[in-house]
Each structure stands twice: as structure tokens, then as C-alpha cells.
Amino acid sequence: MNEKTTAGLEHLRDLIDGVDQQLLHLLRKRLDLVAQVGAVKHSAGVPIYAPQREASMLAKRRDEAQSMNISPQLIEDILRRLMRESYLNEKDVGFKQIKQDLGHVVVVGGQGKLGQLFSQMLVLSGYEVKCIDKNDWQDSAAIFDGAGLVIVTVPINVTCEVIRDKLTQLPENCILADLTSIKEAPLAAMLAAHSGPVVGLHPMFGPDVGSLAKQVVVVCHGRHQDAYQWLLQQIEIWGARIVEAEAERHDKAMQLVQAMRHFSTFVYGVNLCKEEADIDNLLQFSSPIYRLELAMVGRLFAQDPELYADIIFAQPGSQHAISDYLDNYRDALIMLQTGNRQAFVEQFQRVAAWFGDFAPQFQHESRTMLQSVNDMKSS
Numbered sequence: 001m002n003e004k005t006t007a008g009l010e011h012l013r014d015l016i017d018g019v020d021q022q023l024l025h026l027l028r029k030r031l032d033l034v035a036q037v038g039a040v041k042h043s044a045g046v047p048i049y050a051p052q053r054e055a056s057m058l059a060k061r062r063d064e065a066q067s068m069n070i071s072p073q074l075i076e077d078i079l080r081r082l083m084r085e086s087y088l089n090e091k092d093v094g095f096k097q098i099k100q101d102l103g104h105v106v107v108v109g110g111q112g113k114l115g116q117l118f119s120q121m122l123v124l125s126g127y128e129v130k131c132i133d134k135n136d137w138q139d140s141a142a143i144f145d146g147a148g149l150v151i152v153t154v155p156i157n158v159t160c161e162v163i164r165d166k167l168t169q170l171p172e173n174c175i176l177a178d179l180t181s182i183k184e185a186p187l188a189a190m191l192a193a194h195s196g197p198v199v200g201l202h203p204m205f206g207p208d209v210g211s212l213a214k215q216v217v218v219v220c221h222g223r224h225q226d227a228y229q230w231l232l233q234q235i236e237i238w239g240a241r242i243v244e245a246e247a248e249r250h251d252k253a254m255q256l257v258q259a260m261r262h263f264s265t266f267v268y269g270v271n272l273c274k275e276e277a278d279i280d281n282l283l284q285f286s287s288p289i290y291r292l293e294l295a296m297v298g299r300l301f302a303q304d305p306e307l308y309a310d311i312i313f314a315q316p317g318s319q320h321a322i323s324d325y326l327d328n329y330r331d332a333l334i335m336l337q338t339g340n341r342q343a344f345v346e347q348f349q350r351v352a353a354w355f356g357d358f359a360p361q362f363q364h365e366s367r368t369m370l371q372s373v374n375d376m377k378s379s
């Protein structure tokens with residue numbers, strides 16, 4: 001490389017640094033505005049996440065980008081990342097308290113990670129929260145006295161037992177709710193233990209989410225919906241979307257969405273371990289999709305085995321879903337063993353037709369994810 005070109009390059013790089021610094025100032029300005037939005041939302045009780053505003057803003061910026069000869073996807077990516085930052089910043093000012101005269105909240109299992117997250121959100125919304133953990137039952141009568149809401153978030157395998165044995169003496173108008181990832185049995189146990197308002201909740205996220213914006217909370221109605229409607233509204237203010245479901249259908253879906261999926265991820269990990277796969281080496285040869293897949297498998301093993309055992313063992317019906325999967329795996333293996341390439345292709349086409357429009361939609365979505373996996377590489 002000759003001197004002159006290098007000097008030219010250095011000059012351009014200085015200009016780029018200058019533009020990036022301007023970008024930083026603009027980002028600061030945007031974050032300050034978002035903080036103001038957060039304060040206004042807090043006092044008005046407006047949800048942190050505003051999907052319509054986001055959609056219309058993205059559409060306008062995409063159009064403008066197009067007319068400036070900038071890729072619309074580029075501005076969309078940048079704005080989506082900024083909006084994620086906004087949710088975290090808006091959270092700092094706290095949330096409007098929807099129910100002023102509730103009395104306190106008791107979180108049963110308050111030391112668990114999900115219990116801590118919900119306690120934090122409730123405290124950020126002005127509620128007084130008391131926790132009960134497994135060693136605190138001797139004081140429970142005093143803790144429950146005057147409670148307006150009791151949230152049960154203990155391991156699945158003891159949930160029904162705790163409800164049945166410990167939650168029969170709650171104040172009459174107190175709301176009893178649970179956060180268990182299965183719903184039918186805990187809901188029935190709550191309805192039997194308590195004659196006041198009852199609601200089953202299933203937050204469809206782990207405790208490591210930075211914000212509840214865009215997350216889903218499944219609601220299975222129990223009794224006296226009018227009495228706990230404010231709680232659903234409060235959760236919406238935190239940014240989450242409420243999805244109503246019937247307990248039995250929810251549990252059936254969980255056999256596929258959770259039990260079978262986590263189980264196959266578990267087996268994938270077992271297989272890598274038994275094969276003594278060299279992860280460093282695999283990563284070197286990995287495409288972004290493989291890296292993403294490995295990350296999804298690896299992240300399971302960074303978490304609590306008890307939690308996954310609970311989820312997988314929670315419903316007897318999950319065995320059938322998992323065993324059907326094994327049958328399909330075996331059938332597919334037979335195609336391979338018998339060299340039946342044609343059968344493979346035909347099966348593939350059948351499944352593709354069954355996915356229908358979802359297949360291209362998923363391809364599109366995953367492309368963006370894969371690109372960000374690639375962006376994260378630093379060598």
C-alpha cells in the first residue's frame with residue numbers, strides 16, 4: 001500500500017469517526033427523549049410498549065430511507081435495537097400503580113428467579129411486596145393477613161401441594177394467582193383451596209429478560225375476573241401481551257412447545273457430550289445457523305437442571321409427544337439406512353406444504369437473526 005493511498009484512507013477514516021461521534025450525540029438525544037416519554041407514560045398509566053406507534057414509525061422511516069437510497073432494512077434494524085434500549089430506559093422511572101387500595105402482595109417462592117422478577121415489577125409499580133419461602137411458613141398467618149394478592153411461584157412438582165396445604169386461610173377477597181408453566185392442575189388446586197378470586201398465569205419467558213416489553217403472559221381465568229382485571233392491566237403496562245387460553249389446551253400446547261422441545265435439546269447435549277465433540281473446533285467450522293443452534297443447546301445447560309426436570313416431568317402426556325417424536329426419528333433413520341432418498345424428498349415436500357406460508361416467513365425471520373449472529377463475530 002503506498003503512502004498516498006494510506007493518507008487518503010486515514011482522512012476518510014477520520015471523517016467516519018466524526019460521523020460516528022455525531023451518531024453518539026444523536027443517540028444520547030434520543031435516549032433523553034425516551035426517558036421523558038417514560039415519565040409521561042408512568043404518570044398516565046400508558047403501557048411501555050406501543051406496537052402501533054412502532055409500526056407506523058418504522059413504516060415512515062423505511063419509506064424515507066428508500067427515497068434517500070438507504071436500505072429500509074438497515075434503518076429498521078437500527079430502530080428496533082434502539083427501541084429495545086427504550087424499554088429498559090422507560091422501566092427506570094417505574095410504572096403506574098393501577099390498584100391503589102390493594103393491601104400488600106405476597107409472593108410465595110419469592111426467592112426463586114421468576115418470583116424475584118415479579119416482585120421487582122410490583123415494587124417498581126408502587127406495591128408493597130412480602131415474600132414467603134420454604135423456611136418461612138411459621139410466620140405465614142401474619143404475612144397473609146391483609147394481603148390483596150398472593151402469587152404462587154414455587155417449583156412445579158410442589159405447586160399443587162403448597163396450594164392445597166398452605167393457602168386455605170387467605171383473606172376472603174384476596175386474589176390467588178400462580179405463575180406455573182402448566183395450568184390445569186394448579187388452577188383446580190387454587191379454586192379448591194380458596195373461595196375468592198383466582199387466576200392462572202404463565203409468563204412465557206425466563207427471568208433473564210431485561211424488560212417485559214413484547215413478552216407474552218398466558219392467562220387462564222379462574223373465578224371473579226372483575227376482581228383481578230386490574231392485574232392484567234398492570235402486566236400490560238409493564239409491556240407484556242396478555243393471551244387468554246383455556247387451561248387444558250394450554251397444557252397440551254406446552255407438551256410440544258416446552259416438554260418435547262427441551263427434551264430434544266437435552267438429548268442433543270447428551271449426544272455431543274457422549275461423542276466428546278470438541279466445541280472449539282466445531283465453532284471454527286460453524287456457519288451462523290450452527291452457532292445459533294449450538295447456542296440454543298448450550299444455554300439450556302447454563303440453567304437450573306431442576307427447572308427443566310420440572311417442566312419435562314410436569315405432565316404425563318408429554319411422554320406421548322416425546323415418544324411420537326422418537327417414532328418419527330426412527331422412521332426417518334430407516335429412510336437413510338435403506339438409501340431411500342426419494343422418500344426423504346417426498347416427506348420434505350409434504351412437510352413444506354404443511355408449513356405453507358409460515359416456511360418463507362420463518363426463513364425471512366431467521367435471516368435477520370443469523371445476520372446478527374454473524375455481526376457479533378469479532379475475529
Ligand SMILES: C=C(O[C@@H]1C=C(C(=O)O)C=C[C@H]1O)C(=O)O
Nearest residue numbers: 037048049050053054082083086
Ligand atoms: C418511546 C416510546 O416507547 C416505546 C419506544 C419507542 C421508541 O424507542 O421509539 C416507540 C414506541 C414504544 O414501544 C413511545 O411510546 O413513543
